Each structure stands twice: as C-alpha cells, then as structure tokens.
Amino acid sequence: MSEVYFIAANKDVSLIDKLERLLEKVGVGNLNGVIALKMHMGERNNKTFVKPVYIKKLVDVVKQHGGDPFVTDTTTIYKEARYTGMDYYRTAFAHGFLPSYLGCPVIIADGLKDDGVQVNEQVEIAKSIYESDAMLLVSHATGHCASSFGGAIKNVAMGCVTKKTKKYQHEVTRPVRNPELCDECDRCREVCKLNAISEDHELIPEKCVSCGSCISECTSGALRSPEGMSENLQKRLAEVAHAVLRNLPYSKFLFVNFLIDITPFCDCGEYAPEYISPDIGVLASNDIVAVDLATIELIGTQVFEGDPTIQLREAHKLGLGELDYKIVRI
Template sequence: MNGFSRRGFLKSGALAAGALATGVFWRQGPALAAPQEKARVFFSREISAQALQKLYAQVNQGMGGKIAVKLHTGEPHGPNILPREMVRAFQATLPGSTIVECNVLYPGPRQSTQGHLETLRTNGWTFCPVDIMDADGDVDLPVPGGKWLKKLAVGKHLLEYDSLLVLTHFKGHTMGGFGGSLKNIAIGCASGKVGKAQIHREGDELWSGGPRFMERMVEGGKAITTHFGPRITYINVLRNMSVDCDCAGTSAAKPTAPDLGILASTDILAVDKASVDMIYALPEAQRRDLVERIESRSGLRQLSYMKEQGMGNDAYELITL
C-alpha cells in the first residue's frame, strides 16, 4: 500500500478506538508528551456551527484578507452534503469570506456555470455569494516537483483570494477511495474543462483510476497548497459518510458508518490521515464499507504520496476540544 498498510492503519486505529471509548485523544501526561515535531489536529465530537467556530479559532492564524471557503455544494438534492444552516451560521462569522466552487467535468447540471448556479439555488446555497471560479476561464499554477503534472489549470477567480479555508465533507469516493481535504482542493479547485481532465487523464484514458490517479490528485493539490502557503487551513466534517461522493447526488449509497465529529488542522496530510485513522478505528461492521472503498481504489496512496511530496506530517497529536 505504498507506505500505508492496512495492518499499520488498524494498529493506529486500535489506539484511536481506545481513545474513542475513553473520550481521551492522545492528550498524554508529561512522561508521554507528544514530540513537538508532530502536527496538531484539533477534534470536536460535536457537529455544529459553534464547533466549527471553536476549531477554526485554533487553526486560523495565517488567514486574512479575502477568504475563499472551498466546500462541495453537491448535486441536486444530494442527501449527504453539509447542512446549509450550519455552514451559514459559521460563514457569517468569517469577514470577507465567499464560498467557491468550480464546474465539473462529468455530464450534469454542474458542467456549465448556469446549471451550476441553478443547482446552488436548489440545494440552498443562497445565503452568501458563491463564486464559480472558472466561470471566466482558468489559469495555470505550477506543481513543484510534480512527476505527472507540471502545472494545474485552476479557476481563474482563485487568484482573487488571499486565503483558502478548505471546509470538507469527509466521505468515500468512487475513484479516490475517500474524499478529504486533498480531494476538495485538487479536484475542487481545478477548472472543469481543463484542470479536472489533467488529473483524471492518463494517456488516452480519461477516467483512469488507481495509484497513479492518486498521485496526480496529490500533485494537483500541491499546486493549491504551494500557491496559498501559510494562508490555508483545513476542516474535515465526518458526518453522513457514504462510500459515494456528494457528486453522486440522490444515488449515493446510504452511510453505514456513524457520525464522528469534526477535525481541523493547518496540515493537510495530518487532517486527512486523522480522518482515515478514525474510520479504521471503528468496529468492523461500521468501518467495513468505507475501508473496502478506500482499499479497492488504492485510496491510501493519497496519504503516502502527500508525504513523499513534502506536503505535511503523518505524525500528529489529536487534541480534543
């Protein structure tokens, strides 16, 4: 599994399971204090606007100016997308913030800007401006050290923002295995006509999956993280975690894992690994479907390749608020 074995995840998951059972998350005493080099990931069991505010306060030090809030607004009537009222109450506390999206590559209403705007209204994203960032085309961002991509075409409007808040509904994904913060920015900020095809295409095959797709997705994400530098932060909401992405709309499979809470960090690798660790820590019956989806798609390659690309730290301290 390219550096992240099922056995290793289950071992870390067992620790997380014990922590879940006791309500204590790696908040050791002085003799077992976490090394300073570990990334910090903040956790709340509560899923609410208030919890989002508390978590964001812990990780927002580099944020300022015009803030783009990247989230998945979903296909029409999607049953699992983030609750609009929760996001509305949270977004109201973020001065200068705008929800941002890009058009999609696959056929559907969100393939065009007009259809996308209509879907936003259908799904209740009407409480603040929503910027379809590739409505006026795209621009290229470099991918430092990319093996597959040297540049990524992103929505042109992305350059108008000073900071990026990645607000992610963590769940499974048909091609990615799971969709966390990495998928949210790599696919989500890529322009619909050009950038998404750059990530999804391998040779003559457009919808190519597997480990190399994960690597292209990571490289796409690296273009975004490099552009924003310290002015980016990540929040994963572990709620209604279907094996399918919110792009599946009403056809998404019913979630079989319980809601777990919210994770936040300034480290993209740490926040996505902590999310995956929590899935693996669940009892077998609750984790089975998501784990099968992750492993059958080589989804863990997202994590190992982010580490290889120097995008974050896979060693983290989980701090419960």
C-alpha cells in the same frame, strides 16, 4: 507532529455551537482579506453534502474575525447539473446556498465556463480561488469509487482547478475496452454525453472525461476500469494538490473536514443515502495531510475500498504535511 482539533458529534450538543471554537483553535484570525471558503455544494439531488447551516456558521465566524469570505466551488468535467457556471449556480441555490442566507457571495471560481490561471504544464487553478487572499477548505469526508477516499487533498486537487486539470487527473481512470467481449449493443454510445465512443465502439481519448458511465452500462464486461486506477489517481491527486497549494499567491490555509453523513461515494452523485460509518464530528488543522489521515483513522481504514492513504503518503513525500499527528479534543 501536527495538531488536529476535533469536535465530536454528540446528540446533546450541536456541532454548530462548537464550530467557532474549532476555527479559533486553528487560527481563523490569521485569515485576512478575501477568503475563499471552498467546498462541494453537491451534485443536483445529492442529499449528503455539507449543509448550508454549517457553512453559514463558518461564514459568520470568518467575518467576526475580520475576513471577507465567499463560498466557492468549480464546474465539473462531466455533463450534469454543475457543468457550467450557470448550471452550478442553479444547483447551489436549489441546495440552499443562497447569498442572502449565507451572508456572503457565492462565486463559481472558474467562471461561466472554464476560467483559470496556469501554474504549470498540467495545472490551472480556478481564477477566483487564485485571486483570493486565503482559503478555508471545507471538505466532506467520503469514500470514493476511484480514489478510495475523498477529503481535503481531493477537494484541493479536483476542486480548485479548471476542467483541463480535472481531465489530466481523470485520465488514469479512463475505461479500457476488450473488443473480444463486445457484443456491439451500443449502450455505451447511448449513455456517453460527450460523444466519446466511436461507431466501432472505440473510446476517443480527446473527448472522454472518464466519468465511468459507459462501464456501468456495459453488461458484457467489455469495458472496465484500468489496472492500478486507484493508486494512479491518488498519486495524481497528491501531485495536483501540491501544485495548487504551492503555486497560489498566498499561503494561508485552514482545513476543516466534516465527518458526518459519511457515504461510500463522493457528493458528485445522486445517491440514496447509504453510510459507511456513523457520524463522528468535525476536524480542523493547518496540516492537510494530518487532517485527512486523522479523518481516515477515525472512520476506520477497513471501510474504504482499497488503500485510502496512498494520496496522503504521496502528499507527505511532496512536503505537503505530516503523517504524525495528535488529536486535540475540544
């Protein structure tokens, strides 16, 4: 049975003051050398990403225990304000992730465009994450419009890889079109930033990154998500998370999930804050499956769209972690 350590959100005591003890419980002293503190610094104008004040504290604790951390994430496949390394640096700095404040470098792990190390046919790990000595994975627990839940598994699978591998996972969410319902209004073509819809309104698979923007624009119902999307995407998340964690040249990982500002969607969007749960606290574990399952069960499975545990059962089958866990409150 895996242990998942828990500090509760409590208005009387700052979570920040408890983070050091949390990290010590999961063995922060075992992280040596260059440590990738992998997180999601938020799409531009997103308001609910894990804030720099928490990350600064985690950086301080890692450094006190002898580690040499850098804060990192990768570029997106959709064309917004984190599409290239340059875009992402501007967004990260605008959101307060400044090296001078954090006390460590901020490095976009796949470089200025798309720099990775191929570990199997589908999976390329972002170069700076591959070249680190250990990883502290900091995940913001949220719902997700395609994968039902986003936590540590998703942070590894989607967040530690290059565009090619992000695209591989998103393939199973590519919109399908019913030509009989299409009134040729052209709105899908206008909204698609990848020019992935032809003049006769067919999707061009090589160009489409499955961002879903065209579905939102299509009022006739001609475009929709594919059948089985959530299950298929969650299975790919587990497959890629497994490939990443088993092919990195190191095996020292700590998983920290923030159960605060819990939104229905991930931090890739610019949403007005809307919450599916009150703040709960922060969890940490050496077991990626256990930490995500504990996260879902503390939030409550009923608030997620569909079954959020498919990715965890799949990851467990692949040997990534345990579905049996106990929460240790500290």
